[in-house]
Amino acid sequence: MHEWDFAATLADMDLLLLGLWNTIQVFVLALAFGVPLGLGLALGRMSRTPVLSQLCSFVIEFFRTTPPLVQLFWFFFALPILISVQMTPFVASVLTFSIQSSAFFAEIFRGGINSIDKGQWEAAKAIGMTRKASLRRIILPQAVKRMIPAFAERSIELLKTTTLISTVSYADLMFQANELASKTFRPLEVYTVVAVMYFFLILVFSQITILLEYRLAKSGEGTMR
Amino acid sequence: MTNAVEIRELHKSFGDLEVLKGIDLDVAQGEAVVLLGSSGSGKSTLLRCINFMEEPTSGRVSLNGDLIGTEQGGRMRYRESDLCQLRTRIGMVFQHFNLFPHKTVLENVMEGQVIVLGRSKAEAKEKAMAQLARVGLEEKAPEYPARLSGGQKQRVAIARALAMDPEVMLFDEVTSALDPELVGEVLKTMRQLAEEGMTMVCVTHEIGFAYHVANKVCFLHQGQILEQGAPQVVLKTPETSRVREFLEGHSLFKLPE
Structure with missing residues (x-):
């Protein structure tokens, strides 16, 4: 029977908290870049210009079908060789997960936009709105409400996938956990604490999205009643 | 006087299917025109060609004397920005x-x-309230549409179109999705508009409305106008057997006098 002893782990809690902070940084930046990029890719894919549409489809499919670990290694090791840029683990991580998640967000955006009744486009068109204005004023505000559950799901997935960045020596929560485990010889305790930290991080995030969904539902139509 | 809408030799095809096969139609200013016909006759498509929700395959459409589009090499060309501008001048429900x-x-x-x-919010609000009053719904201004009945929704849609100060109003089967008891309030609003001199083109199955409100009815059949004229003539003494059959189908069951 294992004798649980959290003393060593808790003594080095600052290491884990630093890791948590680094994880949050990559996550937030990947969202901040990934969501707008995803919208751009979705609009590109739905464009009536065949070249643009095919290009965006290709980018989306490419990043959805290749493993994130391969993408991360590619950005971290291959990109500096191909175009002589300095690549830090942090930049490679943000770059990888921005683009990787944008491919998924693009499909969520596309699904959300397509789910809006054709009549909404027609009504906007009939009062003289351009396609751009219709999208911005009429379609997207409705689509975004419907997208929130899928968006939250995908973001949680993203947060969990960021554990991969420990493999390029970025000091995220997982990386710090590995370090601490080998330092304290208490892997069970360390990974238990780390699991609890991920649990609370994601719990807080998902509560925020539920709150957001609830708030939006109050104004007119929403996914929650 | 210039006609509010003038349509000449209008053709519209969807792929291989030719829906409109050469339509000529004049709508005078202040006139209420009703388009009748069975489903698939092309009446909705014709209506949607007036404000270019559908782009005609060939032919000309003019709004109060302005020819829409420019002619290039024997074909009409339409710029999207021109069409957006045109649609601000035509209301659609x-x-x-x-x-x-x-x-x-x-x-x-x-x-x-x-x-x-590009109106200011204050001006737009004032105008919106006036139009909502016109359709009898100013007290519903702060509500979301989900809280309205079908008839109320449709009257708001009419107010939304009217607020743009359109030169012509288009009505595309606006009572077909309503509960029977709510049809009346919408037809009443439309009648009031017609009496105020609004130029309107309506696709409807309400023969009674056509008879009492329209200045002109056009009967479409297989993409062409089969008969047109005053409702008292076309609806009472149709020339063709097709129109007679259509009208009989609409009055099979009548309450006894």
Whole structure:
């Protein structure tokens, strides 16, 4: 029977908290870049210009079908060789997960936009709105409400996938956990604490999205009643 | 006097299917025209060609003397910006209302005025309230569309179109999706508009409305206008057997006098 002893782990809690902070940084930046990029890719894919549409489809499919670990290694090791840029683990991580998640967000955006009744486009068109204005004023505000559950799901997935960045020596929560485990010889305790930290991080995030969904539902139509 | 709408030799095909096969139609200013015909006759497509929700395959459409589009090499060319501008001059009301569910009734009626016409919010609000009063719904201004009945939704949709100060109003089967008891309030609003001198073109199955309100009815059959004229003539003494059959189908069951 294992004798649980959290003393060593808790003594080095600052290491884990630093890791948590680094994880949050990559996550937030990947969202901040990934969501707008995803919208751009979705609009590109739905464009009536065949070249643009095919290009965006290709980018989306490419990043959805290749493993994130391969993408991360590619950005971290291959990109500096191909175009002589300095690549830090942090930049490679943000770059990888921005683009990787944008491919998924693009499909969520596309699904959300397509789910809006054709009549909404027609009504906007009939009062003289351009396609751009219709999208911005009429379609997207409705689509975004419907997208929130899928968006939250995908973001949680993203947060969990960021554990991969420990493999390029970025000091995220997982990386710090590995370090601490080998330092304290208490892997069970360390990974238990780390699991609890991920649990609370994601719990807080998902509560925020539920709150957001609830708030939006109050104004007119929403996914929650 | 210039006609509000003038349509010449209008053709429209969807792929191989030719829906409109050469339509000529004049709508005088202040006139209410009703388009009748069975489903698939092309009446909705004709209506949608007037404000270029559908782009005609060939032919000409003029609005108060302005020819829409420019002729290039024997074909009409349309710029999207010109069509957007044209649509601000023509109001359209749909069968399924198509109100913006994420906006209140007032915001629905203000939206086009502010975003498309560039009116100030204060001006748009004043105008919106006036139009809502016109359709008898000013007290619903702060509500979201989900809280309205079908008839109320459709009257808001009419107010939304009117707020743009259109030169012509188009009605596309606007009572077909309503409960029978709600049809009356919408028809009453339309009748009031016609009496105020609004130029309107309506696709409807309400023969009674056509008879009492329209100045002219056009009967479409297989993409062409089969008969047109005053409702008292076309609806009472149709020339063709096709129109007679159509009217009989619509009055099979009548209450005894």
